[in-house]
Amino acid sequence: GAVVSQHPSRVICKSGTSVKIECRSLDFQATTMFWYRQFPKKSLMLMATSNEGSKATYEQGVEKDKFLINHASLTLSTLTVTSAHPEDSSFYICSARNTDRGVYGYTFGSGTRLTVV
Amino acid sequence: KQEVTQIPAALSVPEGENLVLNCSFTDSAIYNLQWFRQDPGKGLTSLLLIQSSQREQTSGRLNASLDKSSGRSTLYIAASQPGDSATYLCAVRPPGQNFVFGPGTRLSVLP
Numbered sequence: 001g002a003v004v005s006q007h008p009s010r011v012i013c014k015s016g017t018s019v020k021i022e023c024r025s026l027d028f029q030a031t032t033m034f035w036y037r038q039f040p041k042k043s044l045m046l047m048a049t050s051n052e053g054s055k056a057t058y059e060q061g062v063e064k065d066k067f068l069i070n071h072a073s074l075t076l077s078t079l080t081v082t083s084a085h086p087e088d089s090s091f092y093i094c095s096a097r098n099t100d101r102g103v104y105g106y107t108f109g110s111g112t113r114l115t116v117v
Numbered sequence: 118k119q120e121v122t123q124i125p126a127a128l129s130v131p132e133g134e135n136l137v138l139n140c141s142f143t144d145s146a147i148y149n150l151q152w153f154r155q156d157p158g159k160g161l162t163s164l165l166l167i168q169s170s171q172r173e174q175t176s177g178r179l180n181a182s183l184d185k186s187s188g189r190s191t192l193y194i195a196a197s198q199p200g201d202s203a204t205y206l207c208a209v210r211p212p213g214q215n216f217v218f219g220p221g222t223r224l225s226v227l228p
Binding site: 004006009034041042043044045046049091093106108109110111113 | 121126153158159160161162163206208215216217218219220221
């Protein structure tokens with residue numbers, strides 16, 4: 001149980017276009033989901049906390065207008081990278097919190113490799 | 118601000134060796150510490166979670182210890198196998214906050 005599906009796994013887009021990444025909790029409801037960004041050989045950095053039915057909470061330094069987060073249902077959060085530039089190329093991972101599992105309730109998606117050309 | 122470091126950054130060992138991965142964190146006020154495994158281009162798989170009140174956790178060939186006062190944790194892997202090759206991430210959870218991750222240790226186990 002506690003599976004998080006992230007789609008797509010890889011995407012290549014042109015500069016200036018927008019890309020949407022989906023994060024779904026398949027067998028549980030997640031009122032809270034998290035979006036991370038991972039640079040090569042670096043730590044995962046929390047970008048934002050996505051709350052179902054309300055606005056996302058962004059970490060310091062993360063551009064809200066560039067990284068749009070929508071958490072419209074209890075099983076789906078989306079991250080849209082708007083007007084993408086090559087510096088946005090990175091590995092993005094989502095995580096969903098399953099409150100039924102207590103401290104073990106953070107399940108991570110398989111990640112999305114974004115390449116902006 | 119909590120910071121997490123991991124040593125070594127990379128490690129290559131022959132199959133069958135026992136090995137230790139190290140994790141250090143700057144603020145001992147943590148809720149728990151978790152070790153994850155990440156395969157190339159993949160997400161994270163939770164290996165072991167140690168609550169702040171615990172000293173160690175074991176799962177199969179893996180043993181993780183926690184010394185909160187000194188800000189250290191170790192992940193011990195016994196009888197390493199090529200399938201253990203991956204990046205191992207250490208993460209702490211400060212109270213009321215999300216995970217703070219270390220940069221990881223890239224492990225290669227050679228057959």
